[in-house]
Amino acid sequence: MRGKRAKKYRKLMHQYEINFNFRPPYQVLLDSDFLTDTANKKIDVLPRLQTVLGAEIKPMISTCCMRHLYTASPKNESLIEHAKTFERRRCGHHELETPLSSTECLLSCVDPKDNQTNKNRYVICTQDPRLRAKMREIPGTPIVYISQSVVILEPMNHASEGVREKLEREKFRLGLKGRRGAGQEVGEKRKREGDDEGRQERWEGGEGGDARPQKKRAKGPKGPNPLSVKKSKKKTDAGPTERTERRQKEDGAPHDGAADAAAGDEGAEAAKRKRRRKHKPKGDGGAAGDEEGDAP
Ligand SMILES: [Zn+2]
Structure with a gap:
């Protein structure tokens, strides 16, 4: 596998780890057609999957898929022996006279309650495009398939x-x-x-x-802001709302009647005095008087 693709796949599996709690060894569920394809194309399936997924894997095969291998027309004994070493996924269909199709069986293994959840965090290896399409609808389901002897990990689907x-x-x-x-x-x-x-x-x-x-x-506040509670005492006799008081403080100069109301506030008082002092020389017009005197 080339470096670029390996890096892409590593990133992709990392996303599955972060968002869907995948952890190596990844549980890889292989269907019978996928296994047959690997045998036909002489792909050493387990090491190849390990390379593609970039971590240890735990190969699994469902009872139905195992039965498919036994009933395949050119029976591949060595493939059956190989598949026997995988962990058997007991799908519960063993009592049926004929096994379910790989699509139906794997779908019931991955999402038995049909609530769009890959509860056991399986990686699905299948050659069936219909099954792949179904799996794309289930968030957090990595899908692997073979195309011209290349083992491919599908990009993350829209649901994921x-x-x-x-x-x-x-x-x-x-x-x-x-x-x-x-x-x-x-x-x-x-x-x-x-x-x-x-x-x-x-x-x-x-x-x-x-x-x-x-x-x-x-999360929300459980009671009134304690800062606003304290001030409400003043408010009762003072008259102006809290907001006007605050505005006065900011301006540094109280407006008309409200000025007396804020008498307790030393800051406002000081500002008032300061302002008066400033006004006096302007109002009496020391400079203006001079101008008047000079004019005639
Ligand atoms: Zn089954």
Whole structure:
């Protein structure tokens, strides 16, 4: 495998690890057609898959697929022996008279409850385009197939991309909040960890994810701002609203009647005095008087 493709695949599997909790050894579910193809094209399947996925793998085969190998018209004994060494995925179809098609069987293995979740985090190896199309609808399902003796890992499907982007946006949002203050950082971190747990639960338990809205509700302020409560005492006899008081402080000069109301506020008082002093020389017009005197 060329370097560029190896790097691409490594990145891709890394995305599956981050967003869908994949961990090596990856559980790789191979269907009978895929195995037959590897045998026909003389591909040493397990080492090749290990190279493509860039980590240890645990090969698996379903009971139905094993039966397909036994009933194949040119029976490949060595392939059967090889497949016997894989871990058997008991699909529960062994009591049926004829095995299910690989498509039906693998679909029931990956998503038994039909809720679009790859609960056991399987990597799917199949040559059936219909099954691949079905698997693309399930978020977090890596798909491998063979094209002209090349083992290919499909790019992440749209369903997975959607989930990945959603998680990323959430992380970004939480990251911004964490920066508000040093004191809050610990609390935020804890909250983030809690969210991660919720996320994991969602992937393990199917739909889930109900815990989050409740957490959101707890975030808001629990009572009035203590700073505003203190000031309300003054407000009762003073008259002006808190906002006008604040505006006066900012301006440095109270407006008419409201000035007396803010009498307790020393800052405002000082500002008033200062302003008067400034006004006096201007109003009495020392300079203006001189001008008048000079004019005639
Ligand atoms: Zn089956």
